[in-house]
Amino acid sequence: MVLDYIKAKYDVEPEFLWEKFPDYCIFRHRNNEKWFGLLMEILASKLKIQSKEPIQVIDLHIPKEGADDLLQEKGIYPGWHMNKKTWISLVLDGTLTDETIQKLIEESYQATLS
Template sequence: MDYSYILKTSKVLPEKLAEFGFEEKNGSYFCRKNILNGDFYSIIELKGNFLTAKVFESGSDERYVLFDVENANGSFVGEIRNQVRKIIELFRSQCCKTSDTKKKYMDFIQNKFGCKGDNPWSDTPENTVFRCKNKKWFALIIKIKFSRLGLSGDEEVFAVNLKANPKIIPEITDKITVFPAWHMNKKYWITVLLTEAADWEKLCALTEQSFELVNSKK
């Protein structure tokens, strides 16, 4: 099962992996954790931007395939998924630096461009718009579910919509922290996650470009 969404909001601390039980092999990190009192075990694999888990029966080492079947229901498979999820959450808390960078980003915009954000929508007060002097916005901070960006999971995350040069959008949308814009024209706008996983310098540079593109319009 794919848990890579964890890495969209968290930055892995390599020095913590061995403490958690990971071992490196051929460029990947593997960790074995017992579940259901040792009757089953899960193999967690971390490779680049991917984090996955597989479940096996301890007695036979055969893979428990129902764990990966999305529509498989029942209390037993549900408990297995619950225990694996707890392991993944423990991994995030012990091996990752996790926080959103919304406040840091808002401070950057205010200091760099001398403008304060406004909240034009009463039903989504967490969404913040930053405007140029021409009253057009160059940055829209939103709270969005991963699924809206084509990722697995319903976890919510802060992100920002920025205007970009259409010629470079295909190059910069890596679908890891930079995506085709949500709810805006994908030809001219992008969505960038405001998380520890995002490249801060790149985020700032993209924001400056957005400001210049919007501010140049009369």
């Protein structure tokens, strides 16, 4: 869902940068090369979820002032392997609605535009 949405909405192709993690991909602006998303599969325990199973997440950039409220929502965590003040991780397991995910992708896209 995320790959198709980003391609259709922003005309951005995923970039697969890491040989060690061939399924991880980033999304970046064409004009400034800034990342607005990182899609990956990590162990749920990395987000302090009580599970040893892998889970798909997307890390998104957010304004610092918006983090506290977002982190109160189920399915949203501090950005894994990113700056936890300006990145969040969304669990892509059905916990969050497609509309919520799309809204947060849009916010990340806009936050990294300039």
